[in-house]
Amino acid sequence: MQFRDEPTAFLRQLFDVAVAAADPMEQVAKYLPAPPKGRTIVIGAGKGSARMAEALETSWSGPLEGLVVTRYGHSAPCSRIEIVEASHPVPDAAGEMAARRIMQMVEGLSEDDLVIVLISGGGSALLALPPEGLTLDDKIALNKALLRCGASIDEMNCVRKHLSAVKGGRLAAAIHPARCHALLISDVPGDDPAVIASGPTVGETTTRADAKAILKRYKIDVPPHVAAHLDKPDAECISPEDPRLARTENHIIATPYQSLAAASAYAEAVGLPTLVLGDTIEGEAREVGIVHAGIAGSVVHHGAPLAAPALVLSGGETSVTLRGNGRGGRNVEFLLSLAVQLHGLSGVYALAGDTDGVDGIEEIAGAIITPDTLERAVVLGINPQASLDNNDGHGFFEALDDQVITGPTLTNVNDFRAILVLPAN
Template structure:
C-alpha cells in the first residue's frame, strides 16, 4: 500500500494533465524540490520541442533529462550549491517578454534547495536558523514563514522575477491543507504573512538570530510579494498531486483486499510521539470494540508531524511516531504498522521509515534495547536500524508527505 501511495503521486502520471497553452515566444522551465527532476523528465516526455531551462533537486534525486539541466543541492539543510542554483534560476528567467512562458516545477524540499538569501544576509545565516527551526518542533508553515522573509526568491519573488512573461506553476503538495503558499515556501504565490510574524515565530521557539538578521527583519526588504501585486497577474498555480490522492489510492487497494478502511485525513500535525499515542488509542478501539470500524481493518493517515529533539538521537518523525505507537500498543496481538515519508527520506536519514509488529518490543528486549529509552532519546532511527525493520526505498522522485498505515487483523 505504501508503494501504491507513492506511485499515485508519480509526476509521470500527473504532469501531462496540466500543460499550459504553447506560447508565441520561448518556453523555459525552472523548478526546485525533491520531485522536480522527475517532473522535468515527465514534461520533456509530453511537451516536445522547443524546451530549455534548469531545475534543482536533492542530491541523489536526479532524473534523466536532455533539454532541461538538472542541478543538485543539499536538503534539509541548505548548502552553497542550492544558493548557486537559485541564482541560476533567477538569471534564467530574467529579461523575458510577454510572449514567453515559464513553467515552474515545484515540490516539497524546494525551500532548502532555493537557498538564496536576501541582500545583506549570508547562506550561513540561513543554515543556522534553518537547523534551529528543524530541531525546535516548529510546524512546517512556521518554518517556511521565516524562510520566506529571509529569502531573495521565495514568497512570490520568483514569479515577480518572471513577469511580464506568463508563469505556469505545477506543484506537488507535501503540506497539510495543500496551501500553495506553503509548498516550497511559495516562490510563485503571493504572501500574506509579515516580517513581524517571522519574528514572533523565532521568539516563540527561543531561536536567537544575529543582529544583522534582526535588522533585516525590520526593513522593507523582508517583505514578500503581496497577492495583489501586478507582477503576479500572469501567474497560474496548479497542484497536480496531493497527499490525499495517495491515501485514496492505498484505501482502494485495501478495500479490494477485504479490509475495512478508516482514513483519518492528510492534515495531521503535532509532535510525532503524541500522534503515535492517539493512533494507538484508535487502533485499540478497533481491536477491542470493533469501532469505529470492524476488523480486519486499516487505519490510514497523512500529514507532517514534527520532532522536538531533546535527546541525542537523530530524530525522524516517521520512526518516532512508530516507536511511540509500539510502546503504547505494548505488543497488542495482530496489530502491524508502517510509517514512511513518500520521498524516501525521514528527517535527514536516507530511510523512508519503518515497520512494527506485535513482537517488536519483545525482539528489542532480546537484543538488549529499551524502547522507552530510545523514544526518550529521539532515537527511532537507531532503534529500527538495530532490529532490521527500516523501510528503505531510495529516492522516490516525488513527495506527498508522510504515509501512515495501521493494520488490525
Template sequence: MNVPSNLDPKVLLRAMFEAAIAAAQPARCVPPYLPQPPQGRLVVIGAGKASAAMARAVEQHWPGELSGLVVTRYGYAVPCQRIEIVEAAHPVPDAAGETAARRMLERVSGLSPDDVVLCLISGGGSALLPLPGEGLTLADKQAVNRALLHSGATISEMNCVRRHLSAIKGGRLATACHPARVISLLISDVPGDNPMDIASGPTVADPTTCADALAIAGRHGIKLPAAARHLLESGAGETIKPSDPRLAHSEIHLVATPQLALEAAAAVAKPTGIPVHILGDSLEGEARDVGTVMAGIARQVALRGQPFAAPCVLLSGGETTVTVRGQGRGGRNVEFLLALGIALDGHPGIHALAGDTDGVDGQEDIAGAYLAPDTLARAWSLGIKPRDSLADNDGHGFFQALGDSVITGPTLTNVNDFRAILVAEAARPGASAPPSTGDSAPPVPIAADPHCGAE
C-alpha cells in the same frame, strides 16, 4: 469478518505505501497539466525532490523547443536533454543551492509577454533555493534552518520564517518572471496543500508578514542571527502580497496531493476485503504525541469495535514535528512509530508502517519502518529499551537494529508522510490489553503470529 488466512500484514502495508508513492510519480501527474505551446519561448525552472523527474516528464511530452534549469536533492537527479539538472543539499542548504537560485533568477530575466515560464515545485524546494535576503549570508540561512528543524515548529511556521529571509521565495521568483506568463505545477507535501507553504511558495503571493516571522522565532526560542533579525524588524524582508499586479498572469496547479496518494493506497487493500478508513491527510503535532493518540484509537477498534469494526486499516497523512532533545538518529515517522509501539505495548493483531513518501525520514536515506506485535519483545531481547530510544530521538537506530527499517531509495516524488495501522483482529471476549509499560518485558515473550491470529 476475518482477515484472510494467507495475508501477510507487512506485505500488505508495504504495498499500500508503494501505491501512495506511485500515485504521485511525475510521469503520471505532470503531463495532463502542460500548457499549449506559447508564441514565444518556454522556460522551465523548478526546485524540489521531485523537480528533476517532473522536468523529465515535461521533456518527454513537450512537442516544441524548451530550455531550463531545476535543482533537486543530491541523488535525485534524472537524465534530461534540454533542461539542466543541478543537485544541492537538503534539508540544510549549501552553496550549490545558492548558486542555482541565482542562476534561476538570471534565466527568467528579460522575458516578454509572449513567453511562458513553467515552474516545477515540490517538497524540499525551500532548502534547495537558499538565496539569502538582503544583508544575509548562506551561513545565516543554514543556522536558521538548523534551528527551525530542531524547534518543533510546524512546516507552515518554518516556511513563514524562510520566506521572509529569502530573496527568491514568497512570490519573488514569479515577479522576476514578469511580464511572462507563469504556470506553476506543484506536488504538495504540506498539510492542507497551501501553495505558499510548498517549497515556501517561490511563485505564490504571501499574506504573512515579517512580524509573523518574528513571532514564530520568539515562540520557539529560535535565536536569529543579527542580520536576520534586522531584516525582519526593519520590514525589508517583506514578501510579495496578493494584490501585486506582477502576479496577474500567474497560475497555480496542484498536480499531486497527499489525499490522492492515500486514496491510491486504500485501493490496494480493497481486494482483501479489509475496510480502509482515511483519518486525514493533514495531521500535525509532535510525532510521539500523534503516535500515542493513534495507539488509543487502534486499541479502541480492537477492544470495542469503535469507531470502526476490526479488521480494518487506519490510514493518515500530514507532517508531524519532532522537538529534538536527544542525540539519536531519527525522523518524524520512526518517532511516531516508536511512540505508537510503546503505547500499544505488544497488543496482538496490530501492525503498522510509517514512512516519508520521498524516501528520506529526517536526514537519513531511510523512508520509515514497520511495527509488529512482537517489536518491543524483540527489542528487549537485544537489550534495547524502547523508552530510552524514544527519549534519545533514536527511531532509526531502534528499528534498524530489529531489521524493520523501510528503505525505498530516492522515490523522485514527495507527498508527505504515510501512516497505516492494520488492526487485524478484534479482541476475544473477556480479553483486555495489558497496561502500557514500554520498558518492562513481559514475563513470557510474545511470539508474532504471521497470520495475526486469523483462522
C-alpha cells in the same frame, strides 16, 4: 496480496501504491499549457522536480530550456533541462548557486515567453538565495534552529520567506511580464500553494512581524544583522494583489490525500475495510503515535470505529522536538511511540514512511512495527522507551531489521501512515 497471511508485506505494498499515485510521470502531462509564441523556460526545485522535468520533456514537443534543482541522489535523466543537485534539509552552496542562476534565467523576458515552474516538497531548502545583507551561513544556522525547535512547517516557511530573495512570490514577480505556469506537488497539510516550498510563485499574506513572533515564540536568537533585516520593509513578501502576479497560474498536480485514497482503494478491493483519518495531521510525532495507538486499541477492544480486520490510514507532517542525540526522523519517532503505547497489543501492525524515501536526513523512508516489536527489542538488549527518549528511531528499527528502504522515490506527498488491525487468533 492477502493482508491476513502477510501483513507486513501488505503494508509495504500499500506504501508503494501511495507513492505511485504521486508519480510525476503520471501527472505532469495533464497540466501542461499550450506552447507560447516566444521561448519556453523550465525552472524548479524540490525532491520531485527532476522527475517532473523528465515527465515534461517526455510530453513537450516544442523547444525548451531550463534548470531545476533537486536533492542529492534524486536526479532523473533529462536532455534539455539541466538538473542540479543540492543539499536538503540544510541548504548548501550548490543550492544557492542554482537559485541565483534560476533568477538570472528569468530576467528580461517578454509577454510572449512562458516559464514553467516545477515545485515539490524540499524546494524551500534547495532554492536558498539570501537577500542582500544576509549570507547562506545565516540561512543554514536559522534552518537548523527551526528544525530543532519543533516548529511546524507553516511556521518554518513563514520565517524562511521573509529571509529570502526567491520565496513568498518573489520568483513569480521576477518572471513578470512573461507567463508563469507553476505545477506543484503538495507535501503540506491543506495543500496550500503558498506553503509548498515556501511559495515562490504565490503571493504571501503573512508579514515580517509574524516571522519575528515565531522566532520569539521558540526563543531562537538570531544575529543582529538578521534581526535588522526583519525590521526593513524589503523583508515583506509579494502581496497576492501585486500586479506582477496577474499572469501566474498555480496548479497542484498531486496531493497527500490522492495517495491515501489510492491506498484505501487498494485495501478495499481486497476486502479490507478502511478508515482514512485525513491528510492534515500535525503535532509532535510521539503524541500523534499515542493518539493512533488509542484508535487501534479501540478497534481491538470495542470494534470501533471499525471492527477488525481494519485498516487506519493517515497523512500529514508531524514535528520532532529534539531531546536526545539519536538518529531519528518524524516517521520512526511516530512508530516507536506507537509501539511503546501499544505494548505488544495482539493483531496490530503498522507502517509509517516519508513518500520521498527520506525520513529526517537519512536515506530511510520509515519502518514497520509488529505485535512482537518490543519483545524482539528487549531480546536484543534495547530499551524502547530509552530509544524514544533519545530520538533514536532509526537506530532502533535498524537493529530490528524493520526499516523501510525505498531509495529516492522522485516525488513527495508527505508522510504516509497505515495501521492494520487483524482479529485475534
